[in-house]
Amino acid sequence: MKPESLMMSYGYKPSLSEGAIKCPIFQTSTFVFHNAMEGKRFFEVAYGLREKEQDEELGLIYSRLNNPDLEILENRLCLWDEAEDCAVFESGMSAISTVMMEFLSPGDAILYSKPVYGGTDHFIHHFLKKMNIGHVGFYPGESKETIKNRIKEMGMEGKVKLIHIETPANPTNTVIDIEMCAQLRDELSTEDSRVVFSVDNTYMGPVWQHPLKHGADLVLYSATKYIGGHSDVIAGACLGSKELMARVKGLRTFFGNMAGPWTGWLLMRSLETLKVRMDKQAENAMHVAAFLNQHPKVEKVYYIGNTAQFGSAEEKAIIEKQCSSYGAMIAFDIKGGEAEAFRFLDSLKLIKLAVSLGGTESLAEHPQTMTHADVSPEDKATMSITEKLVRLSIGVEYYGDLIADIANALETV
Numbered sequence: 531m532k533p534e535s536l537m538m539s540y541g542y543k544p545s546l547s548e549g550a551i552k553c554p555i556f557q558t559s560t561f562v563f564h565n566a567m568e569g570k571r572f573f574e575v576a577y578g579l580r581e582k583e584q585d586e587e588l589g590l591i592y593s594r595l596n597n598p599d600l601e602i603l604e605n606r607l608c609l610w611d612e613a614e615d616c617a618v619f620e621s622g623m624s625a626i627s628t629v630m631m632e633f634l635s636p637g638d639a640i641l642y643s644k645p646v647y648g649g650t651d652h653f654i655h656h657f658l659k660k661m662n663i664g665h666v667g668f669y670p671g672e673s674k675e676t677i678k679n680r681i682k683e684m685g686m687e688g689k690v691k692l693i694h695i696e697t698p699a700n701p702t703n704t705v706i707d708i709e710m711c712a713q714l715r716d717e718l719s720t721e722d723s724r725v726v727f728s729v730d731n732t733y734m735g736p737v738w739q740h741p742l743k744h745g746a747d748l749v750l751y752s753a754t755k756y757i758g759g760h761s762d763v764i765a766g767a768c769l770g771s772k773e774l775m776a777r778v779k780g781l782r783t784f785f786g787n788m789a790g791p792w793t794g795w796l797l798m799r800s801l802e803t804l805k806v807r808m809d810k811q812a813e814n815a816m817h818v819a820a821f822l823n824q825h826p827k828v829e830k831v832y833y834i835g836n837t838a839q840f841g842s843a844e845e846k847a848i849i850e851k852q853c854s855s856y857g858a859m860i861a862f863d864i865k866g867g868e869a870e871a872f873r874f875l876d877s878l879k880l881i882k883l884a885v886s887l888g889g890t891e892s893l894a895e896h897p898q899t900m901t902h903a904d905v906s907p908e909d910k911a912t913m914s915i916t917e918k919l920v921r922l923s924i925g926v927e928y929y930g931d932l933i934a935d936i937a938n939a940l941e942t943v
């Protein structure tokens with residue numbers, strides 16, 4: 531069955547919860563063992579002292595290690611990406627920073643695509659640097675050879691232990707070939723040191739792009755965005771093979787940055803409508819992009835649907851291979867500069883002026899002075915993050931109302 535058919539029931543046994551059709555919120559810190567032997571056996575499995583027996587399920591111990599609301603949510607999230615295991619975190623940044631801390635050690639380096647999420651960028655440039663972990667950045671469209679030469683030039687040969695990318699890149703929707711990065715991972719790996727390759731898939735959510743299928747080792751989400759989808763919860767997730775996830779979950783246990791039961795419950799509720807919400811958002815985005823494409827006050831529209839039509843042969847091939855939808859994120863250059871962009875943003879009525887993305891309500895923001903304020907001037911110039919750029923996250927409203935709101939706001943400019 532398709533994941534959307536299973537999101538209401540998968541992994542949950544009503545008989546264990548008085549017949550309740552929905553998984554209750556297990557707001558509890560600890561769980562009572564039937565007897566001492568059971569407690570002993572649960573701990574043996576939890577701490578890896580012995581393998582689980584066939585059909586043996588890890589018993590519930592303590593909510594930092596496991597809780598039904600998290601475990602069922604994690605099992606459901608696995609379905610979308612066809613992952614072996616999943617760990618849910620209290621935020622997207624928590625998932626990303628835990629992965630970086632687990633797979634990088636002092637003296638190593640991280641190879642990452644530009645631009646990455648501002649929080650990720652900050653973590654790489656400040657915290658990892660403080661830990662004596664180097665970094666090498668690359669831009670969408672650069673070849674493996676160019677990237678390898680840069681690693682050499684920067685004196686990082688043999689040091690790269692983690693590759694981390696975001697595609698499509700926020701805010702201008704440039705795409706990166708996941709398979710190319712997987713090849714790069716293989717070429718940079720040695721027999722005794724395998725490089726790990728993670729993809730932050732927040733921008734396409736679990737419905738429209740599946741990085742694990744294209745060779746990524748780990749897929750990361752800010753579940754705050756499409757997965758939560760209602761702008762009411764902060765959470766994150768990481769998915770991958772059992773082997774790598776055992777390491778991620780191990781560190782999560784000791785950082786204690788798992789999500790709580792209430793967050794798990796909210797996200798399970800969100801997952802039931804994930805597919806319908808995202809389908810509707812993508813359909814709305816298509817209408818909005820078509821409107822922006824022909825508007826005289828709009829200079830350029832950054833939308834995957836446009837790239838799929840007018841992009842280079844390489845870009846088209848990447849989109850064809852990786853993306854099953856053009857998504858619901860659009861950016862555009864308004865004719866003029868900051869004054870015109872701000873005038874537009876301040877005139878919107880239905881669309882809210884706020885950062886974040888992927889929720890049911892449409893949002894608009896100004897990347898240069900808001901989400902990407904921290905990006906260096908050179909990188910901003912290379913990545914078309916200028917004062918005339920506006921970013922839109924398209925929600926589930928009636929698209930005619932969204933277009934009317936945008937048309938009115940453009941009228942005031």
Ligand SMILES: *Cc1c(COP(=O)(O)O)cnc(C)c1O
Pocket residue numbers: 621622623624647649696700730732733751752753754755764765766
């Ligand atoms: C929002 C976001 C994050 C951070 O997630 P939080 O849940 O806010 O911690 C990471 N990556 C991307 C691409 C994001 O959009």
